[in-house]
Amino acid sequence: MIFQWFMSENKTGEFLKKYLDYQNQNLPVGNPDSLYEPARYILNLGGKKIRPLLCILGYDLFSEDTETAFPLALASEVFHNFTLVHDDIMDNASLRRGEKTVHVKWDVNQAILTGDTMLVDAVNRLIKLNTTPDLRINILYEFTTMADEVCRGQQLDVEFAQKKVVSEEEYLEMIRLKTSVLLGFCLKSGALLGGASETDAQILYEAGIQQGIAFQIMDDLLDVFGESEFGKVRGGDILENKKTLLMLHLLNHADRNDVQEIYKWFELREPEHEKIRFFTELFRKYDSDAYVRNVMMEKFNEADLLLNDLRKSRDFTALDGLFTSLKSRQI
Amino acid sequence: MIFQWFMSENKTGEFLKKYLDYQNQNLPVGNPDSLYEPARYILNLGGKKIRPLLCILGYDLFSEDTETAFPLALASEVFHNFTLVHDDIMDNASLRRGEKTVHVKWDVNQAILTGDTMLVDAVNRLIKLNTTPDLRINILYEFTTMADEVCRGQQLDVEFAQKKVVSEEEYLEMIRLKTSVLLGFCLKSGALLGGASETDAQILYEAGIQQGIAFQIMDDLLDVFGESEFGKVRGGDILENKKTLLMLHLLNHADRNDVQEIYKWFELREPEHEKIRFFTELFRKYDSDAYVRNVMMEKFNEADLLLNDLRKSRDFTALDGLFTSLKSRQI
Numbered sequence: 001m002i003f004q005w006f007m008s009e010n011k012t013g014e015f016l017k018k019y020l021d022y023q024n025q026n027l028p029v030g031n032p033d034s035l036y037e038p039a040r041y042i043l044n045l046g047g048k049k050i051r052p053l054l055c056i057l058g059y060d061l062f063s064e065d066t067e068t069a070f071p072l073a074l075a076s077e078v079f080h081n082f083t084l085v086h087d088d089i090m091d092n093a094s095l096r097r098g099e100k101t102v103h104v105k106w107d108v109n110q111a112i113l114t115g116d117t118m119l120v121d122a123v124n125r126l127i128k129l130n131t132t133p134d135l136r137i138n139i140l141y142e143f144t145t146m147a148d149e150v151c152r153g154q155q156l157d158v159e160f161a162q163k164k165v166v167s168e169e170e171y172l173e174m175i176r177l178k179t180s181v182l183l184g185f186c187l188k189s190g191a192l193l194g195g196a197s198e199t200d201a202q203i204l205y206e207a208g209i210q211q212g213i214a215f216q217i218m219d220d221l222l223d224v225f226g227e228s229e230f231g232k233v234r235g236g237d238i239l240e241n242k243k244t245l246l247m248l249h250l251l252n253h254a255d256r257n258d259v260q261e262i263y264k265w266f267e268l269r270e271p272e273h274e275k276i277r278f279f280t281e282l283f284r285k286y287d288s289d290a291y292v293r294n295v296m297m298e299k300f301n302e303a304d305l306l307l308n309d310l311r312k313s314r315d316f317t318a319l320d321g322l323f324t325s326l327k328s329r330q331i
Numbered sequence: 332m333i334f335q336w337f338m339s340e341n342k343t344g345e346f347l348k349k350y351l352d353y354q355n356q357n358l359p360v361g362n363p364d365s366l367y368e369p370a371r372y373i374l375n376l377g378g379k380k381i382r383p384l385l386c387i388l389g390y391d392l393f394s395e396d397t398e399t400a401f402p403l404a405l406a407s408e409v410f411h412n413f414t415l416v417h418d419d420i421m422d423n424a425s426l427r428r429g430e431k432t433v434h435v436k437w438d439v440n441q442a443i444l445t446g447d448t449m450l451v452d453a454v455n456r457l458i459k460l461n462t463t464p465d466l467r468i469n470i471l472y473e474f475t476t477m478a479d480e481v482c483r484g485q486q487l488d489v490e491f492a493q494k495k496v497v498s499e500e501e502y503l504e505m506i507r508l509k510t511s512v513l514l515g516f517c518l519k520s521g522a523l524l525g526g527a528s529e530t531d532a533q534i535l536y537e538a539g540i541q542q543g544i545a546f547q548i549m550d551d552l553l554d555v556f557g558e559s560e561f562g563k564v565r566g567g568d569i570l571e572n573k574k575t576l577l578m579l580h581l582l583n584h585a586d587r588n589d590v591q592e593i594y595k596w597f598e599l600r601e602p603e604h605e606k607i608r609f610f611t612e613l614f615r616k617y618d619s620d621a622y623v624r625n626v627m628m629e630k631f632n633e634a635d636l637l638l639n640d641l642r643k644s645r646d647f648t649a650l651d652g653l654f655t656s657l658k659s660r661q662i
Contacts, residue, residue: 030479030483031483032483032486032487032490034486034490035482035483035486086443086444086447089439089440089443090440090443090444108420108439109420109421109489112417112420112421112443113417113421113482113485113486113489115447116417116446116447116450116482117479117482117483119447119450119451120450120475120478120479120482121479123454123471123475124472124475124476124479127468127471127472127475128472132464133463133464133465133467133468134464136464136468137458137464137467137468140454140458140471141455141458141459144451144454144455144458145455147451148361148448148451148452148455151366151444151447151448151451152361152362152363152366152448154444155363155365155366155444156363158440158444159363159365
């Protein structure tokens with residue numbers, strides 16, 4: 001993904017190059033360095049840099065000199081990576097972007113403590129944003145509201161794993177909190193920093209939320225129907241009995257016999273290949289994939305609709321490019 | 332300790348009563364409540380409320396209407412309790428103030444996530460302080476600087492446990508970071524919120540640092556020579572081979588035979604009673620206790636000296652009362 005932007009001679013590619021230079025020169029450092037090294041490690045693992053780009057492109061809608069948005073972009077990236085470090089402990093995940101997770105490469109204690117420092121680091125970057133104290137307070141308030149919601153989403157995610165029944169509404173609220181509000185924050189805070197009105201910034205926030213939910217649903221689809229990606233197990237959600245929208249639809253529509261079979265498979269993890277094939281076939285049998293694709297498209301459309309008015313006065317070429325590129329992943 | 336203040340009809344007792352009412356009415360809540368319940372649990376375990384009182388008394392030096400300082404006081408208390416929740420995981424501690432620690436009563440994942448929420452909660456309270464955006468930014472910056480230092484102190488503490496040689500200077504720097512900077516922050520931010528000049532607030536900060544170091548050294552002494560307290564194991568530092576100032580002095584002064592014995596005991600945890608007696612006798616033999624008491628008194632004196640000028644224009648009766656009460660613990 002990143003290389004695709006690098007290769008392209010468009011504005012976003014330029015922004016990304018400059019931002020990555022900025023990030024490399026402003027990584028967390030301190031004494032003792034052993035506290036900050038794991039933070040640099042995870043920040044250097046790559047990733048698509050969607051959150052920094054959303055901050056920058058949100059800013060770019062309203063102002064030039066996009067470099068003013070770089071500290072905000074990096075704060076969002078540091079915060080995102082803090083959540084990865086702590087979530088990977090909770091999910092017992094050993095790989096992240098194809099490399100060892102922080103609590104595996106170091107240990108759980110180090111991952112907890114470095115994660116804490118990263119959260120503090122993100123706040124610190126926001127405090128020092130190059131704008132008025134009023135706007136900094138405003139953006140900080142958006143940030144803590146969002147950060148609290150992300151914790152609530154993670155709590156729901158953990159609790160859903162133990163619950164027998166989760167409604168579609170509950171699932172959508174969980175992914176809104178766990179992943180979408182951060183994307184909304186990036187767009188909104190970028191726009192606010194660029195001088196957007198509260199109204200315009202809020203529209204971008206809402207659109208970001210809808211797009212975030214759509215992308216999460218797309219991730220769920222890709223996990224089952226996509227090509228295997230480096231560092232990601234295809235069918236991983238199936239193996240872990242994750243209550244994705246696909247699974248919720250299936251559970252609501254499968255006949256008695258199939259439901260019995262499903263619960264039998266929930267007790268088993270192996271043979272992996274067979275378990276994945278069993279669920280994939282059922283998803284197709286009950287048109288769960290078509291249904292979920294439909295929900296995803298609705299969310300993308302809602303986002304488009306929200307932006308209709310703003311498009312008249314602002315140039316969305318770069319943002320549209322980013323979203324099109326993200327949407328073009330094969331499902 | 333708390334009851335001592337309640338019983339006394341002085342200003343501090345009044346502040347504490349009002350503050351506790353405020354805290355009880357403003358505890359962390361949210362949805363799902365399961366995320367916030369462990370936060371309320373640890374905040375309700377008691378404790379001496381030194382940090383809130385330092386915020387309030389720092390404010391009281393410069394302004395009346397001390398209730399303005401309550402959100403700051405609660406932010407400091409929430410932050411302090413966040414560090415307890417995460418440190419207890421890292422230290423594998425099962426008891427806190429005589430009750431189960433959060434990761435024992437719930438589990439490690441819950442303790443990580445609720446701790447994260449508490450850190451966000453503390454920042455959120457500071458953002459909303461009832462003062463100018465400029466001063467809020469100023470206090471927030473003091474806060475993130477302090478919070479980063481507290482993480483660095485915890486990192487050093489963990490690393491010292493594995494190190495063979497720690498110098499006295501390194502130990503003092505570790506406790507400055509791990510425990511004192513928060514006390515300094517409480518006094519300074521309280522004073523700033525009350526309208527103190529940066530200079531006066533900084534003097535209070537420095538005095539808070541010295542007092543914080545002195546109190547930590549006092550805790551180390553109490554752990555060996557004090558009366559057993561509810562929820563605290565007397566001699567706990569000895570059993571865990573903690574490199575307190577007492578131990579560092581002993582290691583630097585013991586003769587070859589005693590050093591050999593010391594390293595033998597480092598390999599053993601039992602019999603506990605004998606291990607504690609062995610070290611207690613050596614501390615006395617080499618006058619380590621007298622030396623450490625002396626360092627502690629020096630720090631208290633430095634704090635006094637720093638405050639000399641400020642005493643001429645401000646009424647320190649309440650703050651002196653708090654410090655005298657803390658100092659009067661038997662060692």
